[in-house]
Amino acid sequence: MIRSSKTWQAVALTAVAGLALSACGTTDTDGGGGDASADECNFKIGVMGALSGANASIVLPSVDGAELALTQWENDECEVTLEKFDTEGDPAKATPVATQIAGDETFIGVIGGAFSGETRATKSIYNDAGVTMISQSATATDLTQEDPVEVFHRVVPYDDYQGAAIAKYLTDELGASQVFVVDNSEAYGEPLADRVEETLGDAMVQRDKTEVGQTDFAPTISKMESAEPDAVFYGGYIAEAAPLLKQMRDAGIDAPFIGGDGLYGADFGNAVGDAGEGAVVMCPCAPIEGDSTFAADYEAEFGAAPGAYAAEGYDVMSVFLAALDDGARTREDVEAFVDGYSGEGLSKTIAFDENGDVPQDAVSYWAYKNEGGTLVPEVEVAP
Amino acid sequence: MPDPSKSETVLDTTAADAPTTVAPDTSDHDALTIDVGPEGETLLEIDHVTLRFGGVVALNDVHFSIKRGEILGLIGPNGAGKTTCFNVMTGVYTPTSGEVRFSGKVISGTKPHKINQLGIARTFQNIRLFPEMSALENVMVGCDARHKTSVMGALFRAYRVRPAEHQLPQNPLRRSLAKVFGVSRHTMEERGGRIKSMELLKFVGIADRAHELSRNLPYGYQRRLEIARALATEPELLCLDEPAAGFNPAEKEDLMDLIRRIRDLGHTVLVIEHDMKLVLGVTDRIVVLEFGQKIAEGSPEEVARNPKVIAAYLGEPDDAA
């Protein structure tokens, strides 16, 4: 036994140390939040989405928007913190986050998921725990239409509406009768393009699928050349839209280029350059105008103009804060309040139907035109 | 492909501490005796084999046969095609024309591991052990060639066999369990392989360093280990490729003795060797190759007198040591 005395010493030391320290107390694994007793109002709201990675630029403005709403909120009674959870947009990374939020009773609501994939992967977790979700930007149709859960709400219309609005813009505003539809084969672009195709009917001349990460669109261009479209719709993201546009214009295809809200972002103009002059981005996000000081406040706070879904993020946060103002103190209260909510938001009139969607008549679609590198609101389209 | 630099280092680092001789093994090795067919039958036949690489003719219409139970020497100057001949026999090369028959079956074109299963094993001129395995493990790889357990057997060990009385474990609990449920074939084979491998290491005289990595063994041990590993596959025909290369006279004596004892276990032996003395001393019959062609065949005495052979070896005086 002498041989291993050192081992035993180590074991004994560890054991003693462990006991001593455990006597001092255990860690608060609930994340450091206080007890949510009835008379105390101290809550957390989670925001979950791609805060890092390639797609963060579509998500971060909405988080900032939510932050702004919280800063501007005035309530002496309650203390609210906004906890940011980075999922990188990856459903696999979103589930531990969701479980964490679900298990911590001080979270009374979640802003998100920002993307449809992570929302799909987490909504049953939140549903089981009764945490109300309000998404600022997840637009997949099935989230509310095919597979709805009690707790999921969103302030953006789903792809079906958006597709219809885009098709309407194409036919009514542009008078296009031969639209060439391209998508990026991803969960975002493809269903949207499907919907556009469906609504366009005979007005679509050809459909082509591309890939995320693709830069050479020569095959698509030659298909366009033979199809001779009078408008091109692209369902996808900025990274691919930029080279696609450039190659289209190089090949002498001057048809108007229309993209979905995946292209809506402050960096669109910078990415597409000269080739993107006049390109149109459709977005269910109304330009912020009128007597609201949102744009100015946002710029003062974060040093940049409000980007994609910033107003939606603000609106979502406002709904949760209104719930607390209303006296909601439990997850059930919040859920009940949100279900019955109706009010004027920055982006639209916010209310939720039984599936958690905003009513169709409250939604406004806007076409933004890229002029000199910035997206300028052009026209509102009612679907 | 093996890393040539690696095998060279093996030679460099270990040759120095090689013992001059290895204690001859005199114990009884009944367990190693193999069952073979009647002695004197043709075991392997190289039937007019020609092998070309591009324009180079490596073997030209070579024709000879090996009879069961004999020790055949295959000699010739450097580049005569001896090792190529081995490679054809063990499936490394497929002959351009002609056939190799083993126990009457055509084996040319068969995969190397199948040829081994048919009963041909070999050693290598430049030692090719598994350097990071112990000596024992090297031999066990050879034993595995006769084992039936594969992946499923090793994983689930469901195939049970009933061990003989002397194979039962000592521990009383395990003993009674083994009696009731039998023992998995995997375990039996592992145990059997281990025992047989040790036996073989004793047989070639290197059991004292059974658990050492083969790359750390002295040169002479490595040569013997290769022989043990080849014997472990229970070959009817054992082909030794220059087994005495780098040996001193005393070691050569030991080797000649070992080769005879291998024959006594029932193996047929084919030896490639430069050393005329060793070949003349141990073989029953000799085939001589030069430039890929057979130039002579016969008993050691006949071959030693053959003028063509003398001429061939005088042409390469260095190798006729």
Added chain:
Amino acid sequence: MSQILDAYRGLKLRDRMSGAPGWVRKVGMLLVIAFAFYLPFLNILPFAYIRTDLTSSGSDWASVLFLVVVYMIVAVGLNVVIGFAGLLDLGYVGFYALGAYSVALFGSPSSPVVEAIQNRFGLDETWAVPFVMCIPIAIVMALIAGVTLGAPTLRLRGDYLAIVTLGFGEIIRITARNLDNVTNGATGISGVPVPPGPEIDGRSFFNTIDAERWYWLALSILILIIFLAFRLEHSRVGRAWLAIREDEDAAAIMGVAAFKFKLWAFAIGASVGGIAGLLFGSKQQYVEPNAFMVNLSFLFVAMVVIGGSGNIYGVLLGAFLLTYLPERFREFQEWRPFAFGVALVVVMILRPQGLVPSRRRAREFEDRKVEAEEAAADA
């Protein structure tokens, strides 16, 4: 830090462990396993700092543990291919994806495959292949994929095999994304079934909230797989792989059916990957093609190599570190990938044999290092 390392070295845990009598080792092993099962509830102060949910925006500890264990299963499976058989597989995520997709395609009532079966046989809308039946389906699908990929390509030399397997992983993902009628395309499949179990508090045993149950399930499977992997390593099969790795031609001449055993390694690796994917898909209850990007394959290979290719304990450590550390240090957000890259380079340069190499590998490295130095001295 170095003091701790020195203390650890002074203990010579490894030598003592292997030198200790059998029962001590068994008790030690049982203690380790018991501790592993206890981990989700670990709440005693100095040790609890390993939890990932201490910071306010941390993630659920048990869920992270589950992911760690799933990746450990992956690493053990990939170790069979890379560490044991010495085959470089850069498309391992393909098998992982197949496992996840099998359980989704056959087990989810909303998958197009199940819907087709429902329509064909007039079955109820909620009908799907039971979870228990999905397990053999997943394993067999991955196994078949492994053999179909391996059979034509295993004759290729190392680097060619790498690119072909990489391509295979991409083919699986892209096909899953493009075949809308079979896999729901990029949208993915939700409603993936969970293992059966008693209902507790009105929820099924394996639900989305109680992640520790998933962790225990995965851990049990991991232990079983490790047990089987050890059996393989210390059997004829393990010897054959080692022989092939060292000198394939010599092994073949010694009767080792090199191709057969390499194919087995591929098939075993594939089915283990399939099991890991199945667990992942089932816990996630949602499967989509983008979860199986090629980067994940690189991550898997990195786990095996950083941990110490060929040593099961090493690859377990590798999988743990590469999965756990990014979760533990979530507060560094955008800096994590950069740190990950730097860590890969630094760790490999300082310890090319891996963090916990197998003894055999460690020796091999020493020898190679000496040879390299000698060669440098000669030149």
Added chain:
Amino acid sequence: MDFDALFSGLDRHTLDGITRGSIYALVALGYTMVYGVMKLINFAHSEVFMVGTWAVLGVYTALGVSAGAGLAVVIGATLLALLAAMLASAGTALAVERIAYRPLRKKGAPPLIFLITGIGCSIVLVEIFGQVFKVFFGAPFGRVTVNIPSVLQTKELFTIPGLDLTITNTRVIIIVGAIVMMLALDTFVNKSRLGRGVRAVAQDPDTASLMGVNRERVIMLVFILGGAMAGVAALLYTIQYDITKFDIGFIIGLKAFTAAVLGGIGNLRGALVGGLLLGIAEVYASTIWSSEWANVTAFVVLVVILMFRPTGLLGESLGKARA
């Protein structure tokens, strides 16, 4: 499936494929040279290419040129960008070699380890442009797509009569540029003294070092040459697609590596053949089906070819580059 679309414009699609493949081929050279000499897949090579595109952007930004400049300015800026891209890429390649590979070579580590440090370097380089520089310098760095001004604007040069094939200046520059660079490299490796050293090391490192060839210098040389070729590819890429992004290297790298293997890794002419073949196969597949199947086609072509020719179309050997 639309075979009519393919065959009705076969000439056009082939030309598209060659354009796409030219860039693959140039990047593939880097993989192939390093592999030929070190038997190592340099996984960071994709990022060597990426760095080149940023160098082009840097030059254009520094010069303040944009679309519509005069001919002399265009030529001057483009040549300067070419030089900068070649230098930046070659420098990056050399840095990768120094940091990630040389220490391992000294320790005699097996190829698998080089693979991991290569992947690590690749991640580091990506993150430098996606994160580190963003924090230190702000825009245009970061994880967004950045436009590179079309200094060299696409213009129609001529139409091939009878084929109805319009040839633009960018196409000519890309295809001719790629082929000229390849020929120059091929000549260099086959004719020059330094090139002989490269071939000697590729064939037999031990003998080469006995003959007095400095292996370390040869390794540096192949990294520099491969990097410079990636720099050329980077310029051509920006001319054709007008963008850069922190992670554009990944897909191009994957394709170029596939192309190198397809043609026979280690073989310079194999890289050209593999690159062009891959480009053409992808464009054909995209035309018959759509681009979503292009990558699958590329890999299927690779597997099929490797099954019949296990060492690629032209076989592997930098040493016997005349194959």
